[in-house]
Amino acid sequence: MAPRTWVILSDKRGDNGQVDTIVDALPWPVEHKYVHMLPAYVLGKPRYRPSLDHLDLSQSDPIEGPWPDLILTVGRRPSMVALWVRKQSGERTKIVLIGKPSGYMLDFSLVVASAENQMPPMHNFLPTTLPLMRVDAQDVAVEAQAWQERFAPLDKPLIAMLIGGETNPFIMNRQVADDLVATAHWIVDDLGGTPYVTTSRRTTPEVIEVLRKDLPPQAVFYQWSVDSEENPYRALLGSADGFIVTADSVSMMVEVIYLHKPLAIFPLPGGWLGSADQQRRSLAHWLFNPRQASAWDRWRHRMARGVYYLDVFKLLCATRDFRAFHRLLVEQGLAVWSGEPFRQPEARLPDDVGAVVKRIEALFP
Template sequence: MSRAGTPPRIWRVLGDKRGDNAQVEVIADALERARGWTSELRHLEMLPKYVHGKPRVGPSLHHIDPSRSDTLEPPWPDLILTRGRRPSNAALWIKAQSGGRTRIVLVGKPAGWLTHYMSHFDLIVTSSETLPAPFGNVMQIDLPLMQVSADRLAAGRAEWEGTLAPLPRPLVAVLIGGPTSPYVYNAETGARLHARIARVLADGGTPWLVGSRRTPPGFLDRVRRGFDDRLRVFDWARPEGGNPYTGLLALADRFVVTGDSISMQVEVARLGKPLEILPLPFGWLGRVDDARRRAAAWMFQPPRDDRLAERARLTAARGLYHLRLMQQTRHFPRFHQALIDRGLACWAGADGPDGAGGTGDQRVSAATADDVAHILRRIDPLLRGA
């Protein structure tokens, strides 16, 4: 561990998920700017079976490929910044090797049933779509810290401007995720997308339909049926012509994003671009699952005051979590409404925020600066005496 009177030793323990890593980098950059504390990257590569497979939760390196990963050895860090199931397992292992002296800041909802390990994280930073149990080491912020870097936007603009600039306006990017409980991608989902695309074409604009890895095979073909070549399509299953996603973030006039994709909604909102959220239908058990998530949203909300009834709710929520009768989860409608209430989004087809370059990105930037400052204030006590 670092010696008294020296800056704390900080590691960023990260895997290969760029969106996850970017959120940790925001905090690391803020620590360097505001406190003068630099951090070192410990990049981890997973064994092939765990690139997509989920390793068991706990302090372990059994899922790490040591030949392709950075070395994890003493001197151990005073603080670890991490995100995700796989890197956080390694962070817990490092903490165990340090005799419990290393502090861990986990960005995002802890993965799986972490009843035993919840207290091993010294600070858990989650955004408003996640619903962890309301323990003292949990801190909630409004929006995830993910954002598209200026360099990546500039590269997207340079690559796609020649293709996108001549198209009839408005250029509307229709961004598609995939089935996520309680939502399904069925004929109703396709009909809603079909209607929104038809409206863009009726207004003389250009819709560009962009699928993702999670988009069901054949779904985009069903949505595009009946349209002419004014509808542009990018399909992950048949990636012809390159992925226009970053180019559209830089150059599109408006965005329609399916309700399941929090990450794409946040990336658009952080740019201050007009954002429409396409509501998705529930599956046959979706309404039951949604009711469960709504109950968790009420039970697991952060403390609101110090009244007896509020203390009783917190005690009950923690008890239900420990007994595994109510698990941490996500509640998408709660997050959608937060974006709408702040003027950062509207429902698909409704009147929403005006064009880019308005006040939306300024409001998001100010809120993020407040959130990051609050995170640093929570980190400071963890490093006293380090």
């Protein structure tokens, strides 16, 4: 008999897409529960605990019995709802959390997180290579068709330069802006192509100003704006011959990879504080990813599990190592470094979704 399954989601489309990717692969039906936050908690973080106090119950789907056997969820706020439901069920409900937990890993029956997340190798943790994101290839194709006349006159190859922004441990300063300009000139002078440069919500004003002033005349520059009605991003996903993505933007890298397009990673500096913080992230990666090929690796695996109980302030157990993720993509043939020749990815993508479904099924022997 199939377990009664709820999917508890909020308004974050990217997060929701990861859960729905799993839902589509499950061999049994599910019931979706969409929850909406009170105004104070749309951006503000509620204290993490089993609770419905942060919800706007008048706008949310009913959260009431009969209680489910299984909940799939993602994110801090929906996972608090899942924990509350489990409490009402007499601790019977099993919870599968997608992504890094805000609380303790062992609060959940299964935690699924992609390779940039550094998590202790506990018994309930399943790492995946890539985030379980969805890319609607049909939607991308429609956008590409709509922009075809605008892209047609541009010299080929058309190279999309997707610029993110500052996020710990990375910084974006004048040197980064100058390096981006140099990369655009390389596309024009060495490849004979067109750099199509797009910024994002997080791109710093200093970088935007330098790009606007110093990009080669052959470049096309799009500055992100909340009021813009014509963002070329999805059209570029379907039309560009190659992509250069700044190191902070995991989601954009993953979308390119899922579309089997050539990807180059543009490294970003960390500044003195970010460089120091990278040591913490690198330590977490070293500690939590033993290959168990030797007695030393097996000892490190046991030590990593012990750190989970000692790391009260989550200095190691709730961090991300972007640089390790970049190296993984390059080692697996899914990306190159910016400035290297573009390469059509030949590596087969891992069946992460299949592995997740098997682990979920194993929760109900």
